[in-house]
Amino acid sequence: MLLRKNGRFFILSSLFTTTLLSPLTTTIASINHYDWGEGLVNFSDSTLLNNQQGEHNHWRAIARVSVSGGMTCTGTFIDTGNDSGPAYVITNGHCTGVWNENEFQLNKETSGSVIFNYFIDTKEQQQSYPAKTIKWATMRGHDLAIIELSATVGELKQAGITPMKLATEVLPENNDILIIGAPTDGVPYDQSYMRIAACTQESTHDVIEAHWNWFSAQRNKCHDIKGGSSGSPVINRYTNEVVGVLNTTTAGSSEYAVCFNGAPCELTESRVEKQEDSNYAFPVTQFKNCFVNGVFELNASSCTLDKGNSVTLDYRYGDAKPELDDQGIAHYPSWEATVKGHDYYRYKVTSSHAACQDLYDYSGVISTTLQPVIQDTLGIQEGYRFLCVIGGDSPEYSESWQSPQHATMAHKKLDSTPPTVKPPLHISPGNDSVFVQLGYLPPEVSLFKVKQGKPDSIDCENPEGYRIPFWTNFFFKREELPQVLCVIAADQAGNESTPWRFDIK
Known part of the structure; x- marks a missing residue:
């Protein structure tokens, strides 16, 4: 039960109390916890905080x-x-x-x-x-x-x-947390101030989003996490210690956006998975x-943060696909990644994100002068591949080198599967014309080829006449209707869909 005393809330439990399974309850962890959440229900909508009386x-x-x-x-x-x-x-x-x-x-x-x-x-x-x-x-x-x-x-x-x-130990999952931040997006301008949300800490995952690679991010499903909340403290509900720093969310992302901007994915040994309505935060114990x-003091012997003494990579980010030559033979894309910043490096290409942090299977020492470009292929198996590189200035690997724990990383997705999702088409009729707008669904629908004409004179299946439009907005005069708009959509890797036919009447 909740007991309020002098405006403060405490959670009382007894040996006879059983934990409720409803997600809308606050977990009872032990006796006489002070509840910094003041009775806020887990997974409820966030609420604005006041402090005129110094209550917060x-x-x-x-x-x-x-x-x-x-x-x-x-x-x-x-x-x-x-x-x-x-x-x-x-x-x-x-x-x-x-x-x-x-x-x-x-x-x-x-x-x-x-x-x-x-x-x-x-x-x-x-x-x-x-x-x-x-x-x-x-x-x-x-x-x-x-x-x-x-x-x-x-x-x-x-x-x-x-x-x-700051907490000195990572908060285990199933503990209650609070997130406090001042979002700027998705809230009225005059309400863009500190808000509080409550939920439970969930499991820890390696995560990718767009071209970023992150380790040990802790998932939670607190509500109303919006733009401007980046950097918000994740707080232990019963100690008021900061246990994490919020950095991203899948909330509000398109179902077709996977591992893309605003749509991070979790990585395991067997799959890449997007969790809906999930937020991710990094533990603060690494600042210990x-x-x-x-x-x-970054260079203090006791500080384990990444020192930044790393090689850099110049490469082209984005999904890639194999290309067929005139004989129908597939040629698979390569990394073409230039290594800079140190005289020597070691590297490996792997399908495991976590493998970058393990020295096992890295190459021997390579001179950046003699071999500055990593040209290995991405392989032939569809899915994500990771390039891991560590560097140093001595011709033999030593502790002075960049640690595999802080390897320089890049990832690419090998994708030869054409998109099957139909591009969204928005039609706005006017008095004298009809305005038509094609919509993107990245990364699955990232590019278009189009052609248009009268229904009796155009064949969408015929590849001739398609062009890449400068704009994706089209105007059709009333007297020219009906018209047909033929669209071929391409994903980020360049795989093209079968033609889509849109009748404009």
């Missing part, structure tokens, strides 16, 4: 983050244990403008603001501090960043902004031991 001062440290070159996101001022040390905010790497799958920003001067006390009823009491330096940010392996502010921990605490503690006397 414990979340005043959760901020609206906007830095130069980045996106509008959410971030959290964290407790580093030293009031005289710099104030740091954790958020996502993509919030700082990192987009390349193997890119790093280290000690990069920046500008922008971090705004605390960002509640709907405290607009006049918001507290803004300049962002000073992006200390560490990446999209490789994880989507995380640390931003240093132009203030100390003590100065923010004196202003009533209490830093939040990276703050020395309150100062972020």
Whole structure:
């Protein structure tokens, strides 16, 4: 049951209490837990938070983050244990403008603001501090960043902004969590302030989205996770510790978008699977031991974060398909990936995302001067293939090299299956004409070939006359109707569908 005391909620349980199986209940984990969620039902819609009376001062440290070159996101001022040390905010790497799958920003001067006390009823009491330096940010392996502010921990605490503690252990699945963030998309402009959602922590997965490769992302199904929520803290409901940083969701994505922008996929040894209405966050335990006397020290011996001392890859991202020559022989695409950044490298091509982190089966040491381009084929089996590369400056592999745990990665999908989904067609009739618009469904419908004509004079099955349109908008004058629009759709790999016929009347 819930007991409220002085405006606070506690969950009481006894030895005779049985766990309810309904997803709309809060898990009862142990005796006398303080409920920072204040009775909020798991999996309910998110709600706006107030703080005019200081009732949520414990979340005043959760901020609206906007830095130069980045996106509008959410971030959290964290407790580093030293009031005289710099104030740091954790958020996502993509919030700082990192987009390349193997890119790093280290000690990069920046500008922008971090705004605390960002509640709907405290607009006049918001507290803004300049962002000073992006200390560490990446999209490789994880989507995380640390931003240093132009203030100390003590100065923010004196202003009533209490830093939040980072969990030192990964929160196991089936524990209750809260997500607090300030979305900018999908909510009215005047309600784009801190909101709270409640659900349970789920399982941990390796994930790919578009060209990014991520490890150990924890899934949850909290509701109302929208754009601008990136970087939001995932909070242990009963300790108020930050256990993760939210980075992506499948919510709102098209059923045809799989492993695409806004549609991440989970990877296992046997399959690639998209989970509907699922969010993903990275544990914060990897920051453990990276703050020395309150100062972020990436090169501290105790810090296990990726140091960024890596090779880079120049390659063409995207799905690929085999090409048939004049004799009908299939020629399979190759990586054509140029290795830069170190004098030597080792690599492997694998169907396993996780295999990149294991030194087993990497090639011998190769000189980037003598062999700068990896030309291996993607193989002949349809599906995802991963290129894993580690680099160093010594002709023999040693501990000074880039660790396989932080390998430079790329992935491609070998796809020879034509799309079967019918392209969406939107027809808007007017007084004198009819406006027709073809819609994309990437990656399955990413390109069109079209031709048009009178019903008695056009054959959609005849390959002659098709062209790639500059626009996908078409106007038909009333006196010219009826007309036929023939469409061949192509997926991201270039596989073409059979022709679709649309009658415009």
